[in-house]
Amino acid sequence: MANKFILLILGIVIFAFVTNEANARNFTHILVKGQIFDETTKKPMGVDIEFRDAQGKKIKCQSNSISGEFQQVLNSSTQYTVILNNSDILRREFKFKTLETNDYAEQSEEWSVVVPKPGTVIYKGQIYDSNNDNFSSTGTEKLEELQMLLRFNRELHVEFVVNSLNSVSQGGRIQNLEQLVNRWTRENPRITIRQSKSKSDNDLVVVITKVKDFIKE
Known part of the structure; x- marks a missing residue:
């Protein structure tokens, strides 16, 4: 009886280990390094950035108001809905997918926003x-x-x-x-x-x- 109990515990531990390893392989982290700029003037912009995955999980960050740069760690091989917004620009929403990789990687992006004016x-x-x-x-x-x-x-x-x-x-x-x-x-x-x-x-x-x-x- 004691041996069966030990085998059961061992089986649970092995299953948990294999599951964690599989999850780790499926989701490698990507460091997304990007810059936001005005579509017309090419001036760097500080905006609110939101990433939403298929399950509705939200990850938020901001770009620097001087350089327009931002960094955010995301899962690899994952499609996100990106929302760019602040009080001076038109809200922009688009799809974005991270790189497919089994190792840590960095991904560079440049995204534009629009300051609304007639003729733009x-x-x-x-x-x-x-x-x-x-x-x-x-x-x-x-x-x-x-x-x-x-x-x-x-x-x-x-x-x-x-x-x-x-x-x-x-x-x-x-x-x-x-x-x-x-x-x-x-x-x-x-x-x-x-x-x-x-x-x-x-x-x-x-x-x-x-x-x-x-x-x-």
Whole structure:
């Protein structure tokens, strides 16, 4: 009887050890070292930073107001929702994944924020596939981020300028964008869309047209 009890205790100890080792292998720490800067002026910015994992756990830190730099230890191979906010900027929310590694590592990041003023460009880049008028996977992610930006900053009005010269079919790209934005029932009234025929590598430019106040929480 005593031998069975000892074997049971030994089994529990071994199981706990193996479980801890497995967890340690699954979650190696990453030191994320980054800098936050103003999208327009490139000036370093001090902002509140929040990381949320899939379970809803929140990790908060701040970037330095002089250098814009921050450091935060996070789990490796993990996707976080990042929220950047303070009283002077538009609240920004986006997805971020740490490096996949079994050893300690450092990861460098640079993230931009927008100080809201009429005429400020908050995005310019490519959102469509190169050989058709459909949104690319990267473009879809960016459009989702822009939608969230408008959702949390309810007094922000913007103009989407679509480069029609890059369209594969006549007006195909602007039509696809209009159909998407029409489904944004809360944000759509504050968005205007127009075509541009200027020579540019950017499929889309988003410009602030009006801002009264914005959500800071």
